[in-house]
Amino acid sequence: MHVLYEDAGKLKAETIFSEADTSLQVESASGKRSKIKRNAVLFTFEQPAPDTLLPAAETLAATLDAGFLWECAPQQEFEAAALAEEYFGHAPDAVEKTATILALSAAPAYFHRRGKGAFRPAPPDILQAALAAIEKKRRQAELQAEWTEALLAGTLPDALKPVAATFLDRPDKNTLEWKAFDAAVQQSGISPERLLLSLGVWPHPLAMMRDRFLSAHFPRGTQWPPVDVQDWGADLPQVEVEAYSLDDASTIEIDDALSVSIPAPGTVRVGIHIAVPALAVTRGSALDEQARARMSTVYMPGDKIPMLPRELIAAFSLDEGQWRPALSLYVTGRVADGEILEAETRLERIRVAANLRHGRIDEVTEAALADPAAPLPHAHWLRPLWQLAQALCAVRDRTRGKPENNDRIEYGFEIEGPPDDPDSIxxxxxxxxxxxxxxxxxxxxxxxxxxxGALLARHGVPGIYRSQQMGRTRMSTQALPHESIAVPQYIWSTSPLRRYVDLVNQGQILAAAEHGVSARLAAPFKPKDADLYALIGAFDSQYTLWGEFQSSMERYWCIRWLQQQGLKEVRAHVLRENLVRLACAPFVTRINGLPEYERGHEVRLDILGYDEIGLDIECRLREAG
Incomplete structure (x- = not known):
């Protein structure tokens, strides 16, 4: 005797080995024995053999029409065996009963299960709704398959055009559009980026990189709301100083300028003048909220996204010939040993004599600075500044125990043409x-x-410090040493037009300079202000994101430069293992199979190809230097 029973929702047919009141011991065709409960049994049978029952029943079930079964079935709960007898017109055998159970179970829209071998037909209105849903799903599957086929053929369906750009970073994975695209990626075996570029979603990798970044971080665009420009700091005292700034040609935010005088032989008095946007961007204001959302100016070759509105930058930038508010630090130092004899902070208005630019006075050399007789532009300004700067650097070198290692060549990027056009030079x-x-x-x-930083610590005013200890650099509200710079404390405060941390610190410095010992109560951020800690974390995260984007864009333009130069062979220096840095460009890449060389070892590489999507170049070792 054999038995058909349910086990974990599946039908099984096996031979009865022994029976008890509430259970059976059954044996499979392979000889494995199992114990099953009697209430799991659907029916017993003698023919056919258990291992042929289910295959025969599945074949027969495929011929049974669910709609016809529904019409034949009673409108109340019924046993599958009873419906089988009605359908086949005779007492059903084991195969027919099993086929009926399989057919009913496979049509949940038509029949609802009500227990072991029992079913109930769906009411007509519920059935119609279920069939409509099934038909809708079928049509959707056909449409999805049609879209996938078009994508694989190199055509972007019209329905996918409005959302295709979202597939890389913010896809709605419940939509047919995404499912069709994902299926195309899986079937094509290429990356989503390459597939979208091949479909013309973006005209080139540069457009894809920029669009992804802007849509993720500037979904409402990079423009600022109109700013009501005021004459901030108009009541500040005007101080006549001969100050100059020194920046790259592309810099529009002139944050800092320097002035110098000689109060006595052997001493130099330097004025360090910093733009003061903190007069307008006060904590909690609309401008503050907007600046905090950006945290920093975003840089990329040939372009930038300013942290502050351009009108505000224009109002505070230390542009030549314009009276502008400045937070000035006047320090008097001794040239012989770099000791600071006096330091004073003032809020005032100054007029910068000229905005000097790199590239125009880069002929300045150490020899010219040291020789009073050598021709030198702005010599009366540069030479005393240089003398004290050397002394200050020597103090830090002695503290650190060694000279600072910062003689690497850096590169600026100049783009001739639109910065979003890969064909720009x-x-x-x-x-x-x-x-x-x-x-x-x-x-x-x-x-x-x-x-x-010392001023804030002296008056108990919290600030955002940068420290480095045991090789770890971090930001905190603690005035801790910075070992690589070799100073007892260090804050960012000299780029308030470009970095939000500097802007926050500037507001704290203004309070300390004005209120002294009572500054803790007057400062925008009080000691242990939880928002200051939150700001540090948010700045670190966003500043890192901006830096990663800048690095990606620089890698892209390095690849374009290599192509524009037509270089087939380049020199490089080993950094570690198979990692090298090109000698002609700020580009680091890996060379598979590179022999083990010491750091700095020169090698020659053949360039085999460029990957503007993966931001890499394919090279092989030509010869060791």
Whole structure:
């Protein structure tokens, strides 16, 4: 005797080995024995053999029409065996009963299960709704398959055009459009980016990179609402100083300028003048909320997205010939040993004499700075600044125990043509990072950030500090040492037109400079302000995102530059293992199979191909240097 029973929702047919009151022991065709409950049994049978019952029943069930069964079935609950007898017109055998159970179970729209071997036909209105849903699903499957086929054939269906650009970063995976695209990706075996580019969603990889970034981080566009420009700081005292700024030619936000005088032999008095947008961007204001949303200016070759509205930048930028408010730090230092004899912070109005630009006075050398007789532009300004800057650098070198290693060549990017056109001409402009003018400006920015960090700590006013200890750099509200710069404390405060942290710190510095010991109560952020801690985390995260985008765009334009130069062979230097840096461009790549060389070892590479989507180049080792 054999038995048909249910096990975990599946039908099984096996031979009865032994029986008890509430259970059976059954044996499969392979000889495996199992114990089943009697209430799981649908029926017993003698013919056919268990291993042939289900295949025969499945074949027969495929011929049974669910709609006809529904018409034959009673409108109340019924047993499958009873319907089988009605349908076949005779007492059904095991195959016919099993086929009926399978057919009923496979048509949930027509029949609802009501227990072991029992069913109830769906009411007519519910059946019609279910059949309509099934038909809709069938049509959707056909449409999805049609779209997938078109995508694989290289055509973007009209229905997918409005949403195709969202497939990479913010797809709605419940839609037919996404499912059709995902199926095409799986079947084609290429990346989603390459498939979308081949379909013309973007005309080229550069457009894809820019669009993805802007839609993710600037979905409402990069433009600011109109700004009501005021004469901020009009009541501040006007101070006549001979100050100059020094920036790249593309810089529109002139954050800083320097002035200098000689109060006594052997000493230099330097004025470090910083633009003061904190006068307008006060905590909690609309401008503050907008600046905080951006956190920083976004840089990319040939283009930028300013942190602040251009009208506000124009109102505070230290443009030549214009009276502008400035947060000024006046320090008097001794040239012989770099000791700071006096420091004073003032809020005032100054007029910058000229905005000097790199590329126009880059002929300045250390020898010319050291030789009073050598021709030198703006010599009366540069030479005393250089003398004190050297002394300040020497102090930091002694503290650190070694000179700062920053002599690597850096590159600027100049784009001739629209920055969103890959056919624009790109130029790489090398500049020695340790060039005298860069060192000079950097030294005074370090001095200002160190002195103002000390001012905040002295008055108990919280600020956002950058520290480095045990090789780990982090931002916090603690005035901790920065080991690589070799200063006791360090904040970012000299780029308030470009970085939100500098802007926040500037508001704190203004309070400390004006209110002194009572500044803790007057400052925008009070000690232990939870929002200051939240701001640090948000800035770190967003500043990293902006930096990654800038790096990606620079890699793209490096690849374009290599192609425009027609280079087939390049020199590179080993960084570690199979990682190398090109000698002609700021580009790092991996060379598979590169022999083990020491860091800095020169190799020659053949360029085999370019990948503007993956932002890499394919190279092979030509020869070791």
């Amino acid at each position: 790109v130029r790489l402009v090398p500049r020695q990072r340790n060039a005298p003018l860069d060192r000079l400006v950097a030294e005074y920015m370090i001095l200002a950030n160190t002195q103002w």
